[in-house]
Amino acid sequence: MVETRFPKYADSPPQFLIWEIDELIPIAFCFLLFLPTRNLLLGLIIGIVLMKLYRLCKQKFPEYFYLHFLWSWGIWQPKTKTLNIPHGYITKYRE
Secondary structure, three states: OOOOOOOOOOOOOOOOOOEEEEHHHHHHHHHHOOOOOHHHHHHHHHHHHHHHHHHHHHHHHHHHHHHOOOHHHHOOOOOOOOOOOOOOOOOOOOO
16 A cells, blocks of 8 residues: 655645655756757756746745745736726826
8 A cells, every 4th residue: 555645734835855846847947948948957056046946935935935926027917807906017107
């Protein structure tokens, strides 16, 4: 019988080995980006550095910081039916 590990809490993010899935995205992206150029070692090193930076920022800043950052730069606009959220790059409002 194979032992199956479950997260400690029900709302914990899924993990692969010792990393959370969102921490593996920079490594996978850099690996696939450098795959055609056959510089896999360079891609993995850059991916690991980006993962470390992401993990540091994830611990330092509050939850949904990245969504707020994308909204404030005007890259992402939340789609809500009840709230009329102005674009993030608008800093002055007229009544």
